[in-house]
Amino acid sequence: MNSTSAPEPAQPTERIPAAERREQILAAASRVFGERGYSGATTDQVARVAGISQPYVVRMFGTKENLFLEVLARALDRLVTSFRQIIQEPREAGPAATELLASRLGAAYVDLIEDRGILLSLMQAFISGHNPVIGAKARAGFLEIYRMLRDEAGFPPDTIRxxxxxGMLFNTLLAIRLPDIFHEDPAAAELMRCTFRGKLDVVLDATAAESTDADAAPAPPAAGHVDAAKDDK
Amino acid sequence: MNSTSAPEPAQPTERIPAAERREQILAAASRVFGERGYSGATTDQVARVAGISQPYVVRMFGTKENLFLEVLARALDRLVTSFRQIIQEPREAGPAATELLASRLGAAYVDLIEDRGILLSLMQAFISGHNPVIGAKARAGFLEIYRMLRDEAGFPPDTIRxxxxxGMLFNTLLAIRLPDIFHEDPAAAELMRCTFRGKLDVVLDATAAESTDADAAPAPPAAGHVDAAKDDK
DNA sequence: GTCTATATAGGGATAGAC
DNA sequence: GTCTATCCCTATATAGAC
Incomplete structure (x- = not known):
């Protein structure tokens, strides 16, 4: 309380290579944007989750919009990579081949969006059609997937649809956190069973381990505790 | 420039009953929240679209969150009402009855979300699972629809799914404004045709008439012009 | 590579006049 | 019923030290 001065230099954050720090920030931003939305998220929350100072976040990405764009690109990239890999795996011919491939891709998709950061960054982008930059990326990304399914996976239009x-239903059910009330509401359970089928357990498991804590103290060194615990609104 | 004083009282807005004004504000808010998101929207933008002052908006709804909740409730209400009405219409029995009803409900849904305010208010709510109040409403609303389809329409689980x-795909394609590039991108056209089928024309038509103008001048009296035209970012 | 300090703007909400 | 003025907090971004 009355220490002569020394404004607590806040743990002198470890000095690590920029590239690595970049990744950390992107990961943090993915989670924070996911929870609070593009406008709702603050660069300060991202900074806290990443364990660094707010100005450093801005320093590294120039602007908040830029940061979001990188987060979005990263999410799309993971999606495309994951799909392409599965499509290129050797697969048996036969009548059920398409169906089997679709189900594999679906499973991979669920695994991906288990990461709420990825899920919600994508959804954030979807509802930003109004924004010229983000909206354009969203459209382009969506169509890229469409073309991949058509040209590389060879799906007929109705299968793609x-x-x-x-996929969009998966998104929605996870976004509204239906798994949270799986045990309280029979209707929720029914809908989820019928939607996620074999993947139900995966979805339910992931429900436990989460929480972003964009509020509260800085993160990295497993410090004892800090005062903080500011807003949460 | 050098008029003695008189800070332009800004058209002395017409005095109308509170209930009516309420509706105006809700309609305006629906559009603005739809375009900018919950956090991205400002009460001031809502006010401008409604043609009144910012404090009055807050006055009437207490808080911004409250305003959003009313917008959301209004959207859900319209949805539920519309569906219920269709379900209760007399319908022929027979094997194709379920399918026919589903297609009618689907068409009604497209008509509803043609209103971007409604569409995006719903989607905003979906991605706010994190927010205890809004998230809860979103879950409850979604499940209400589910139960209606199950109990009132008598759909089997897979039909509901x-x-x-x-519906969620409709949402997404409209949200990312795929209709905007219908003529520029063959893949977009393909996907939309196959998704919206008979409703394609409706969706394409509505694409023209829009734009919220939350920025720019006040609205109501067909005034000559105003300086304004502020941000747009 | 990372921080502290701070300029500066924007936006929700309140007070009180008309 | 509706506005003007305005308080005050929050958030992005910049400057510059270490």
């Missing part, structure tokens, strides 16, 4: 529709 | 999945 069904696949995408299922 | 497909129906909801299609």
């Amino acid at each position: 069904e696949f995408l529709a299922d | 497909e129906f909801l999945a299609d």
Whole structure:
């Protein structure tokens, strides 16, 4: 309380290579943007989750919009990479081949969006059609997936439509956190069973381990405790 | 420039009953929240679209969150009402009855979300699972629809799933403004045709008439012009 | 590579006049 | 019923030290 001065230099953050720090920030930003939305998230929250100072975040990415764009690109990239890899795996021919591939891709998709950062960054982008920059990226990304399914996976249009529709339902159910009330509401359980089928357990498991803590203290050194615990609104 | 004083009382807005004004504000808020998101929207933008002053908006709804909640409730209400009405219409029995009803409900849904305010208010709510108040409303609303389809429409689980999945795909394609590039991108056209089918024309038509103008001048009296035209970022 | 300090703007909400 | 004025907090971004 009355120490002569020394404004607590806040743990002199470890000095690590920029590239690595970049990754940390992107990971943190993905989670924070996911929880609070593009406008709702603050660079300060991102900084806290990443364990560094707010100005450093801005320093590294120039602007908040820029940061979001990188987060979005990263999410799309993971999605595309994951899909392409599965498509290129050797697969048996036969009538059920398409169906089997679709189900593999679906499973991979669920695994991906288990990461709320990825899920919600994508959804954030979807509802930003109004924003010229973000909106354009969202459209381009969506169509890239469409073309991949058509040209690389060889899906017929209706299969693509069904696949995408299922994906959007996955998105929504996870976004509204239906798994949270799986045990309280029978209707929720029914809908989830019928939607996620074999993947139900994965979805339910992931429900436990989470919480972003964009508020509260800085993160990195497993410090004892800090005063903080500011807003949460 | 050098008028003695008189800070331009800004058209002395017409004095109308509170209930009516309420509706105006809700309509305006629906559009603004839809375009900018919950956090991205400002009460001032809502006020401008409604043609009144910012403090009055706050006055009437207490807080911004409250205003959003009312917008959301209004959207859900319209949805529920519209569906219920269709379900209760007399319908022929027979094997194709379920399918026919589903297609009618689907068409009604597209009509509803043609209103970007409604569409995006719903989607905003979906991605606010994190917010205890809004998130809870979103879950409750979604499950209400589910139960209605199950208990009132008598749909089997898989039909419900497909129906909801299609709906979520509608949402997404409209949210990212795919109709905007219908003529520029063949893949976009393909996907939209196959998704919206008979409703394609409706979706494409509505694409023209829009733009919120939350920025720029006040609205109501067809005034000559005003300076304004502020941000737009 | 990372921080502290701070300029500066924006936005929600309140007070009180008309 | 509606506005003007305005308080005050929050958030992005910049400057510059270490």
